[in-house]
Amino acid sequence: MDSSKTLTERFLVALFRRGQAPYLPISYLKEQGDKVLSKGETDKLLTMLTEMVKQGSLELKDGEYKLINDPFA
Numbered sequence: 825m826d827s828s829k830t831l832t833e834r835f836l837v838a839l840f841r842r843g844q845a846p847y848l849p850i851s852y853l854k855e856q857g858d859k860v861l862s863k864g865e866t867d868k869l870l871t872m873l874t875e876m877v878k879q880g881s882l883e884l885k886d887g888e889y890k891l892i893n894d895p896f897a
Contacts, residue, residue, distance in 0.1 A: 828862040831872060833881070833895065835861070840882075840891035847888035 829835075839856050840848060850869065857866040873889055876882040883890045 829860055829865070831857060831861055831865040831868050833872065833876060836872065836876065837881075837891060837894055837896055840889075847885060847890045849888045853889070 835857070836853070839853055842856075843852070850873065853873075854866045854869055857869060873882060873884075877884050877889075879895070881891065881893045881895050883892045
């Protein structure tokens, strides 16, 4: 039984919803992802965050990210 978890946009949106601050540093996102995702999945984090900024789902300010448009709402 394969119980591996992959990094998805839906997972990132859930992290932002749970976050304790409006802007979250990449270190927090990586730390939380490492707790539940398969090994090496958070290596894709920066690429996915960049794509979500281009889509208008996230805002990048001073190296921290904020969810501004939930694509799953």
